[in-house]
Amino acid sequence: MADHPTARDLIASVTDHFTELTVPPTPQPADGPLGWPGYDTQRTRAAARTGETESVVCGTARIGGVDTTLIAFEFGYLGGSLGERTGDRLEAAFTRARELRTPVVSLIATGGSRMQEGMRALIQLRRIAEQSAHTRAAGLPQVAVAYDPTTGGGWATLGAGADVTLAVPGAQIGFAGSRVRPPDADPAAYTAEDQHAHGHVDAVVPQDDLPQELARWLRLLTNPSREPADPPHALTGDGTSRPTGSGWTAVLRARAAERPRAGAYLDAYFTHRVTLSGDRCGGTDDGVTCGFGDHPTHGTIAYAAQLGTATRPEGYRTIARTIRLADRLRIPVLTLVDTPGAANDTEAERRGAGPAIAEVFAAVAESRTPITTLVIGEGGSGGALALTAPGRTWLTPDSYFSVIAPELATAILKRPPTATESTADDLRLRPQDMVDLGLAEGVIGE
Template sequence: MTDPLGWDGYAESLARARERTGADESVVWERAKFGGHEAVTIRFEFGFLGGSVGTGTGALLEEALDQARSHRLPVVSLLSTGGTRMQEGVPALRQLQRIARGLARLREAGLPHITVARQPTTGGVWASLGADADVVLAVPGAQVGFAGRRVRPRRYADDPAYTAENQYAAGYVDELVADDAIADRLESWLGLLTGGSRHRPAELPRALGTLDPAPDGWRAVQRARSAERPRAGAYLDDYFDTRVTLRGGIDDGAVCGIGSRGGRAIAFAAQTGTATTPGGFRSATRLIRLAARLGLPVLTLVDTPGAAADPAAETDGAGNAIAELFGTIAAAEVPITTLVIGEGGSGGALAFCSADRIWLTPDACFSVIAPELAAGILKRGHEDVPALADALKPRPEDLLALGAIDGIAGPEPVTFTR
């Protein structure tokens, strides 16, 4: 049913598009290799009626996704589209549901999907095949968004909100990639997304900071808060040979991604020493769900004074975001290893933690509440804060004695057998 509405002149438009592009439809799919990694590749041809999706396109997309599942291959979609084909009406629009069903089955099969948003990527294809991908790459300067240039209000025709750069800044695009670098970046991403080892935990990083124990709880807290202490960036640089980042927004207190260590892919979610916003917790949730589906072990690095507690965080659903991360870690069927590298501040820190493998560096601490906040609750003065810090027993040695953690990191990595 290629002309369900009997649209005047549509058959002729299809014939011209086929002659101009040499393709039967706006989508062509094939099995292709990026380096040593084979994938089912879906390519949109914008010259074919603006890369629009009709009923025939939907059938091709479903076929491509089915073949990927049958042959256990990842999917790469190279988008360049204006959305749904109006000449085929609602039958064409409903192809978006067909795409969503195919992607759901791909996820159930544990296979990754990478999309590349090229110029332009708008409409229902962006809101289905594009934005729903596990990893979203985009070409700088491309129009990327749900509302295409000809359908949004004229005053917004050239608004930067509808660009790849803005989608990247907002956290909806993971990486901006120039046209001539797409193949190389796809090779890197595919190597990481398909290199999982579901049953072997990530190796514990070595401690990079001070190895001597703190003499008391207050000095442990002060040392964990020190600007001189190594932060997540230093640990990730030391631990991984290479790594990529999955975006979650700007300044949300967390960085998430996948790295390679000794040829092995490991997912990571790391707090960066500031209060973690709801967006930071959601980024970690996205990362761990992806890792669980692809069979990647997870490393989490904990370093936060706690969850953001301002009105904006509450409005953005801080409690919901934290609860979602707690539930995701509890349900994950891949091993998760946690190293607390700085201040472990209450539930905002614990939400990033493994349920069965938590270690601290010697210059870190972990507490049910900050000692200053404890003083406020108990109506104590500032002079009582050091004593309260000690009473909360936040030092690694205290926590190990309490049975609240599994160990204290040293100058060498630790390998876990299970």
């Protein structure tokens, strides 16, 4: 236990101020609901060792100047396990968060459900999930930090169920704890780093950096822009904003190596930003970046941007996750379109390319918060269209948008390869064509 920070240590490390929430304990018979021999003695010893009467400490706090409801696990109290009285405290904390309209931050260190209370302990997971769902429906953000260990029901509810999940380096994270895994299980799969690599954790953050990182997230998630995102200014690769000539010229201009990419646009648009990583289904896509940024005049705006490569299913699911979270928090969204199209290799199909694109179309269609789109490069087919906002789409001079790439259209139409350039003209894919066809509001910079 000496290797694990106490709940009070965790609280002190990230808060400016903390006021504990007092929750009367649920009456229980001797040795708990199961009459587990020696259970009362175990609890008495745990209380004497830690100074706590349960495995969580809850209250209100200020983190980076943001009023917050805080949950901190005491691993020294029976391994931070979840029992009925733990559930009482967690329910009270979530209820208080909804009353005060504050985000919920969970500092998690737990081995899972408490054996000595049997199914009465296990059903606390359903209770936690219900409270989390009510808080989500109230439009309040939930941020979790996974310490070592974060396993079992604590991971499957407060950890993986949070809107944003951070983890400390080397933390053991997974549904299965070390004593219940298959004997041939790879220990690396249960680490913070591996969970991050597979899209289940947004960032691995050193303990010393957590106060600043938590404060950054909380300030962004609680300060939404009251206005729709303005389209960014065009950053043309050739230094001019002249209209595009032929269709094929538009394609070449969009594919030019020196043409500005999403990173340059986001850096120019935001004073600072944070990244949501992963689709929560086991994958990430290096060709997509999503998150929240601070606009210098408007406040927080969410972003989802393609980085110029074929977008993979994991990328589309991450985009859908971002748009839906922004919608719940009433944060406007900026999407940057730049892809030759959706990845269509065998692995992409097996990982659900079609359903993943459908998720983005649905997220955009269902969004109650305004979405603004800027096409900054290639707009390749449905894999690009999924990100576009009806009535709020603009293009840069070095971009194009097409039902399909002109080379592929040429092949489908059984034209000779030499007809590719004329096919590009026939497709009317230039930025000004999109405006003339009523599919875009304008060309930025012209």
